[in-house]
Amino acid sequence: MAYRLPADCLNEIFEYLELDRFTLHSCLLVNHLWCELSVRILWRNTLNIKFDYKHSFKIESSILSTLIACLPNESKKLLHDNKIFISTPTSNPLLFNYASFCKTLSIYEINRMIDSVLKNKPSLDSKYKNSLVANEIIKMFASQISSLKKLTYHHTFYYNLNVSFPHFPGARDLLELCCSSDLSSDFFYQLSQICHNLQSISIDFYDSSTNELKELISSQNNLKNLNLSAFNGSWADIIPSLTKHSHTITKLKLYSDDSNSFSFVSSFPNLQELIISSFDGVFEDFKKLQYVNFSKLQILKIPYECPKPEYLMKFLENNGKSLKKFYIGGSNKALRLSIAKFCPNLKSLFIIFKNGELEVLKTILTSCQYLESIKIWCGKDYLSEKEVLETVAKYSPINFCELKIHHITTNSDASPDDLESFFISWERRTPKKLLSFIIIDDMEIYYGYSFEILEIIEKYEDLGIIEFITKSEEKENEEEEEYYDFN
Incomplete structure (x- = not known):
């Protein structure tokens, strides 16, 4: 008689396959037990999957x-x-x-x-x-x-x-609620009566907050993640309700125009992740935040307009040592150099280097000795891919294993010899690490490399030196969002 794994054991195995829907689908055909266990997992998130x-x-x-x-x-x-x-x-x-x-x-x-x-x-x-x-x-x-x-x-x-x-x-x-502030008060009242263990709340503000929404937020026992977006409304009314959770909230994402305050961020001393987007570019509230110490902050992302460099530099002086991931869409040279000075423990970095700032990149690579991944714009007014490859090959720390190049222009300025020289240098590194070589542009399939370069890439992929990946800018942004949501 064939040995059969018990249902609870099979279920635990299938849980590991949740993201591999192709394999789970094949499990449907084995027998009734396998079908029942796998179909429960397949349908669990059916209405939340992008096809x-x-x-x-x-x-x-x-x-x-x-x-x-x-x-x-x-x-x-x-x-x-x-x-x-x-x-x-x-x-x-x-x-x-x-x-x-x-x-x-x-x-x-x-x-x-x-x-x-x-x-x-x-x-x-x-x-x-x-x-x-x-x-x-x-x-x-x-x-x-x-x-x-x-x-x-x-x-x-x-x-x-x-x-x-x-x-x-x-x-x-x-456990997780994503909603807009303009829903009926009955909806928020119903949830506030039965739902007290939310760990994550995301709210899009289109109007002022109702008392029922405030009560729903106040009634939670262990709120950890908070995501607020306000472009046609204000979150000011719910700030008192939010600060009741000042010691449990560890992840905070704020997206806003110029009508909303960011100063309440200082009420959350246990923040581990902070993402702030302001499209007006003023960020006056950062004048207050620059002096606040977030001893547990590991991820900081400011993807669009940047606070005044002097504010952010002071913030990094107070908080940079704990940062593991830093993503910033705009800055100046002094701010870029301050990363090397104040953020020695970074593992992942995205920052825009202007043309002629190769020395800044070198300084960061030599100062941030735990760096594993960096994303760099190349082309037009930014660094050339050729000089980026040379610099990364020579100065990147021993744990480095992921290079993302976002091509701003259609074609790369790197020659086949430049790519081969870079891959040879990587092959000779000690200790040996597989390099994820990721190209990002506006298309899913990248055509900026010549046939000769693609042949060289394929050669070093076959040798197990690199893993070559192409992504559209849209897909890269989606994966960034998923990273922050998941971690």
């Missing part, structure tokens, strides 16, 4: 038809009576109640999926019918999901259907 655009319509149609098949009979009858006909995947009873497996729920994705699938069936009252389908599916989730972990609920102009959020007992286990 390849080429196949998205087919996949979304399959998901929607399966959800329609899961609806209770009274909901199916309601849709039928309103002349809404969505085919189900089979006329036989479903093997599983797929809706009950979902642990993440996005009202936006439900609306978008319904609109995408039904747009080929236009009618005068299509918006009403789409809302009807969305409401029945959401009601089903509310009754079937026993333990919801993540909820995303935003009003959008395009998919702003007439959706009412039902009583949702499974939301008492909610």
Whole structure:
């Protein structure tokens, strides 16, 4: 008799395969037990996964038809009576109640999926019918999901259907909430009564905050991550509620125009990650923050406009020693040099070097001896790829293993000999480390290298010296966001 692993052991193995959906799909075909265990994982985040655009319509149609098949009979009858006909995947009873497996729920994705699938069936009252389908599916989730972990609920102009959020007992286990401030007060009140263990809250502000939203924030027991975006509203009203969690919040992301204050950041002494984006470029509140000591801060990201260099340099003087990752979209030469002085323990860095600042790059590489990854713009008014390769080969520290080059111009200025010389130098390094050589530009497949250079790259890939990766700028930015969300 063949030996069979127990279900709990198989389940633990399948959990490691969560990101490998291709392998999990193959597990569906082994036997009923494997199918049941893997389908639970596959459906857990189904409404929160980005699919390849080429196949998205087919996949979304399959998901929607399966959800329609899961609806209770009274909901199916309601849709039928309103002349809404969505085919189900089979006329036989479903093997599983797929809706009950979902642990993440996005009202936006439900609306978008319904609109995408039904747009080929236009009618005068299509918006009403789409809302009807969305409401029945959401009601089903509310009754079937026993333990919801993540909820995303935003009003959008395009998919702003007439959706009412039902009583949702499974939301008492909610860990992550992403929402907009202009949702109904009933929604926030309902959550504030049953949901007290949120670890992450993301809010887009389109108006002033309601008392129910403030109460929801205040009622949490262990809030760790906070993400606030305000371009047409203000977060000022909720600051008193936020500061009640001053000792538990470790990750803070702020995106704003010039109407919002950043000074309340000083209330969170245990911050480990801080991301600030201000599109007005003023950052006057940084005048106060420059003197605050965040002894546990490891990640600092300021991707767009930069505070005044003297403010940020003073901030780095107070906090740079603990930083592991620093990402900044704008700066001056003095600020770039201050990184070498105040941030000796960096592992990952993105900063823009201007043309003629090769000595600044050398200083950083020799001063930051724990550096493992750097992202550099090349072309136009920035460093040339040829000189970057030479400098990294000669001065990068022993732990260095990832070079990201963002080509601002279409073609590289490096010759085949320049690339080969760089790879030979890397091959001779001690200790030997595989180098991730990453090229970023506006296209997913990079055409800036000549055929001769691509042959050299392939040669050193085959030798196990480098790993060559191409990314679009959009994909690089998405991966950066995922990194900050995951860690």
